[in-house]
Amino acid sequence: MTRHSVRNLYAMSVSNVASGTQAVVTDPCPVCGHEAATPKFLIEGPGFQIVDCTKCRLGSLWPRPTAAEIQAFYPENYYGDGGSKFSSIIEPLVRMIAARSAWFIARSIRPKGRVLDVGCGRGITLRALADAGCETHGLELSRHALRGIDSRVQTKVAVSLLEAEYPDNYFDGVLIWHVLEHVPNPSQILIEACRIAKPGSVVIVAVPNYSSLQARLSGAAWFHLDPPRHLFHFPVAALERIIAEAGFVPVSRHHFSLRQNPFGWIQSIQNRLRWLPRNGLYAMLHRADPGLSQPFTLPVRLQLWACFWLLALPALMASIATALCRSGATVHVVGRKPATN
Numbered sequence: 001m002t003r004h005s006v007r008n009l010y011a012m013s014v015s016n017v018a019s020g021t022q023a024v025v026t027d028p029c030p031v032c033g034h035e036a037a038t039p040k041f042l043i044e045g046p047g048f049q050i051v052d053c054t055k056c057r058l059g060s061l062w063p064r065p066t067a068a069e070i071q072a073f074y075p076e077n078y079y080g081d082g083g084s085k086f087s088s089i090i091e092p093l094v095r096m097i098a099a100r101s102a103w104f105i106a107r108s109i110r111p112k113g114r115v116l117d118v119g120c121g122r123g124i125t126l127r128a129l130a131d132a133g134c135e136t137h138g139l140e141l142s143r144h145a146l147r148g149i150d151s152r153v154q155t156k157v158a159v160s161l162l163e164a165e166y167p168d169n170y171f172d173g174v175l176i177w178h179v180l181e182h183v184p185n186p187s188q189i190l191i192e193a194c195r196i197a198k199p200g201s202v203v204i205v206a207v208p209n210y211s212s213l214q215a216r217l218s219g220a221a222w223f224h225l226d227p228p229r230h231l232f233h234f235p236v237a238a239l240e241r242i243i244a245e246a247g248f249v250p251v252s253r254h255h256f257s258l259r260q261n262p263f264g265w266i267q268s269i270q271n272r273l274r275w276l277p278r279n280g281l282y283a284m285l286h287r288a289d290p291g292l293s294q295p296f297t298l299p300v301r302l303q304l305w306a307c308f309w310l311l312a313l314p315a316l317m318a319s320i321a322t323a324l325c326r327s328g329a330t331v332h333v334v335g336r337k338p339a340t341n
């Protein structure tokens with residue numbers, strides 16, 4: 001696959017595979033090891049499908065992309081420049097929501113503990129944790145992604161958590177926040193997280209919820225499919241199974257994310273309006289490349305903004321309702337490493 005622009009990657013169209021299509025033989029499922037999956041969605045262009053494991057229902061990008069292909073999914077400007085990813089209207093809201101996440105995380109670990117954020121990006125959550133007195137560590141794939149990060153965060157650049165070589169029993173909390181769905185080896189990361197976590201400490205793993213009401217109602221239009229960057233799509237049961245098999249005991253799950261869930265409703269509904277560009281609203285709010293942040297004509301932009309404002313309140317209500325029904329569009333699971341290992 002050749003290098004795509006940010007806009008092209010978000011605009012990649014997804015369609016349903018005809019129901020009744022036969023299962024295909026795949027590589028072993030990273031959750032249950034099964035080697036058969038049912039094709040569910042077809043991704044335009046690069047020739048990938050999303051297939052569901054016939055045993056644990058984990059969704060996978062198929063065929064599995066090579067390391068070079070995965071690298072091409074992330075243009076250099078994916079994280080934005082100068083530590084800011086979104087337009088000036090949205091950025092303060094994103095930072096406020098990060099502060100709220102940090103408050104939740106700080107409550108789950110011992111006061112002023114040592115926290116690692118795996119795939120910390122611009123480190124907005126770590127900055128809020130540093131404000132709360134935590135010792136903060138961030139790991140990223142590329143130095144470019146770390147631009148603008150708070151100077152209190154101790155950073156490492158490595159291609160995987162294993163290569164970062166943190167000491168045994170070192171952290172009071174390990175965050176794997178919307179990372180697991182991007183990596184080719186999710187169980188390996190969790191096993192390594194368990195090695196570097198202190199006995200009695202926690203891992204907090206957040207992913208889009210493939211078994212959520214939003215995912216099921218949206219189908220091919222679901223914003224959080226994010227093809228082809230999301231290599232795996234976790235139903236909650238599969239996520240908890242992989243966390244438990246890595247050595248953590250899942251202790252709680254949380255179904256509300258103000259940052260992810262209401263926007264997921266708005267964007268998934270907009271994606272059903274076929275005359276508007278897929279993920280057009282996200283592309284418009286994304287400031288990764290000024291040349292792409294205003295790629296649409298005025299009538300298109302007006303329609304996108306109309307979608308945003310008309311759907312904002314219903315999307316918030318739907319997110320609260322689905323969280324109460326334990327079917328949030330994203331989920332984060334807290335796992336505790338047993339005190340004696």
Ligand SMILES: [Zn+2]
Pocket residue numbers: 029030031032033034053054055056057058
């Ligand atoms: Zn499986």
